[in-house]
Amino acid sequence: MKNASLVWSCCAALVLSACGDNPPAPITVTGKVFGDSLQAVSKASILIPGNGRQPVAVDGSGAFSISGVTPPYDVIVADKERRVATVFMGLTLETLTVPLELDTDAAQPDPEHEATVEGTVTGEQPSSAIATTNLLFASTGGDMSGSVEPSGTYSLNVDWSGATSATGTIYALQSESSSPGSLPTRYLAFGQRDNVTVSKDATLPAQDIALSPVTNSRLAGNYIVPEGYALSLSTLSLAFKPGSEFSLGFAFASSGAFDYAVPQIPQTTFSILAFAIPRDAQGAEGTLLFKRGLTAGTTNVSVEIQASARPAQPADAAKDVTRTTEFSWSPFAGGVHVLTLQEDKSKNQTPYTVTLYTSGTQTTLPDLSAFGMDLPANTEFTWKIQGFGPAASMDALIGLVEHGNPLEQGTGDISVSTSETRTFTTAATP
Structure with a gap:
C-alpha cells in the first residue's frame, strides 16, 4: 500500500510538472518601419514567422498590424527591390517601431x-x-x-x-x-x-x-579598458541638449586617470567618447563607450569600455555555407548582438544584405524565401558582428533604436563594438 501511494505521488508530480505555466496568449503586434532620417518606409514587407503566415506590406506611413502572434516572436522586415532585410529575434512587445536599416558605422546621407x-x-x-x-x-x-x-x-x-x-x-x-x-x-x-x-x-x-x-572647472576620472585592449582615442564634448554636441577636442592617451579642464555653463553637460582596440586586432575592429550626462566638477568618472563581440564560426573564407550553417561569436556584456552579412559583389543590382539582431551568441541565416529573397548560390559574402548596449533584452533594444541611431539621438550611455570582417561563400544549393 505504501508502494502504491509512492507511485501515485510520483506520477502526480510528473503530471503537474509537465503542465507548467499556461502558455502566453496570442497578441496583435502593431508598429511602424522607418529608414534614413527617421522617414517612414512605405515599400517594405513584414513577416512574423509561424502559423503559416505570409509577409504583409506596410502602408504608406510604414505601419503594420499582425494578429495571432504568440510571444516570444521574430520579426523580419524586407525590401525585395533593394534586396535588404533586417531580423529582430526574441521580441515580446505588442507595439514596436523598427528600422529597416540601422548601421552605426554608416555615413549619414547628404543633407537636402x-x-x-x-x-x-x-x-x-x-x-x-x-x-x-x-x-x-x-x-x-x-x-x-x-x-x-x-x-x-x-x-x-x-x-x-x-x-x-x-x-x-x-x-x-x-x-x-x-x-x-x-x-x-x-x-x-x-x-x-x-x-x-x-x-x-x-x-x-x-x-x-x-x-x-566663464568659470573653469574640472572633469576627472579613469579610463578602464578590457584586458588585451589599448585605448586608442577619446573625445570630450559639451552638450547643450540631447543630440547637440559641441566638440571640445581629442585626447590620445592610454588607459588610466584623466583630468580635463571644462567650462561651467548653466544647463549643460559633458560627454566622453572613448575608443579602444584589441592588441591583436584584425582590420577595423574596436569597441567604444559614449558616456553622457557628466557635470562640471565631477572627479570620479568611470569610463569602462566593454570587450568586443568577436566572430567564432564559420572561419574566415569558409566555403559551402548554407542556411543551416551556424554563425557564432563571443558575447557583448550587457548588450545584444548585430550580425551583418552583405554580398561582396553584385552585378547591376544592390548587394544582398541581411542584418540580424539577437541577444544570443549563435544563429543560422534567416529564411527569406517568402519575400522572394532566397540566399544566392555560389556567392561570396562579407560578415561581421557588432555589440550594442546597454540592452538587457531585445525588447530593450527596440526602446533604444525606435528614435533612430542612439549615438546621435539618445540621451543615455551607449556601447558599441565592431568586429573584423570575414568572408564566406555560399554552396551551390544554400
Whole structure:
C-alpha cells in the first residue's frame, strides 16, 4: 500500500510538472518601419514567422498590424527591390517601431538644404596662448560647426534635411589650448544667440553674438579598458541638449586617470567618447563607450569600455555555407548582438544584405524565401558582428533604436563594438 501511494505521488508530480505555466496568449503586434532620417518606409514587407503566415506590406506611413502572434516572436522586415532585410529575434512587445536599416558605422546621407549665417562675435577675452572661438549651430535638422575669424566676424555654412527652413541656436565658445585640435587648457568666454531661422539657399546676416567670461572647472576620472585592449582615442564634448554636441577636442592617451579642464555653463553637460582596440586586432575592429550626462566638477568618472563581440564560426573564407550553417561569436556584456552579412559583389543590382539582431551568441541565416529573397548560390559574402548596449533584452533594444541611431539621438550611455570582417561563400544549393 505504501508502494502504491509512492507511485501515485510520483506520477502526480510528473503530471503537474509537465503542465507548467499556461502558455502566453496570442497578441496583435502593431508598429511602424522607418529608414534614413527617421522617414517612414512605405515599400517594405513584414513577416512574423509561424502559423503559416505570409509577409504583409506596410502602408504608406510604414505601419503594420499582425494578429495571432504568440510571444516570444521574430520579426523580419524586407525590401525585395533593394534586396535588404533586417531580423529582430526574441521580441515580446505588442507595439514596436523598427528600422529597416540601422548601421552605426554608416555615413549619414547628404543633407537636402543649405544656407549661410553671418555675424560678429564680441566680448572675446585676451589670451596669452593659442586661443580660438568656435561655433555650433544646433537645430532639430542637424548641427554644424565653424569658427570665428581673428577679426571677430564669422560666416557659418549650415545644412539640414526636411523642411526648407530650420530654427536653431548658435553657440560660441572661446578657449585656449597648447596645440590645434587638442583639449583646451582653459576656457575664456561663452555666448549664444537663440531663435536663428535659416532658409534654403539664403544668407542670414547680422547674427551677432556677445560673449561673457566663464568659470573653469574640472572633469576627472579613469579610463578602464578590457584586458588585451589599448585605448586608442577619446573625445570630450559639451552638450547643450540631447543630440547637440559641441566638440571640445581629442585626447590620445592610454588607459588610466584623466583630468580635463571644462567650462561651467548653466544647463549643460559633458560627454566622453572613448575608443579602444584589441592588441591583436584584425582590420577595423574596436569597441567604444559614449558616456553622457557628466557635470562640471565631477572627479570620479568611470569610463569602462566593454570587450568586443568577436566572430567564432564559420572561419574566415569558409566555403559551402548554407542556411543551416551556424554563425557564432563571443558575447557583448550587457548588450545584444548585430550580425551583418552583405554580398561582396553584385552585378547591376544592390548587394544582398541581411542584418540580424539577437541577444544570443549563435544563429543560422534567416529564411527569406517568402519575400522572394532566397540566399544566392555560389556567392561570396562579407560578415561581421557588432555589440550594442546597454540592452538587457531585445525588447530593450527596440526602446533604444525606435528614435533612430542612439549615438546621435539618445540621451543615455551607449556601447558599441565592431568586429573584423570575414568572408564566406555560399554552396551551390544554400
